[in-house]
Amino acid sequence: MDCPDCGSRLSAYVLGDREALACERCAWTGIEADHRGEGSTAESWDEALDRFHARRDVDEAADDADPGAVASSDRERRNGTSADPDGRASDGES
Numbered sequence: 001m002d003c004p005d006c007g008s009r010l011s012a013y014v015l016g017d018r019e020a021l022a023c024e025r026c027a028w029t030g031i032e033a034d035h036r037g038e039g040s041t042a043e044s045w046d047e048a049l050d051r052f053h054a055r056r057d058v059d060e061a062a063d064d065a066d067p068g069a070v071a072s073s074d075r076e077r078r079n080g081t082s083a084d085p086d087g088r089a090s091d092g093e094s
């Protein structure tokens with residue numbers, strides 16, 4: 001069998017009971033493939049800057065909110081748990 005595109009001899013690749021024909025000269029494979037990809041509209045600089053600022057605002061808001069809340073809740077939790085075992089242990093022994 002010859003290549004329908006360039007007319008040169010096709011190579012047959014066999015794997016198990018499957019066989020695929022391909023042309024080594026023009027890379028014809030008999031499988032339809034679209035190499036162009038989907039056209040995407042380019043992002044303008046204004047849109048890119050808006051996206052950048054929007055993401056930075058979110059990051060700053062999270063940074064402002066998290067450290068204080070986590071630190072205070074951690075301190076309260078540590079004090080509460082460190083006090084409890086001592087009290088229960090002494091209660092259980094006596």
Ligand SMILES: [Zn+2]
Nearest residue numbers: 003006023026
């Ligand atoms: Zn070919």
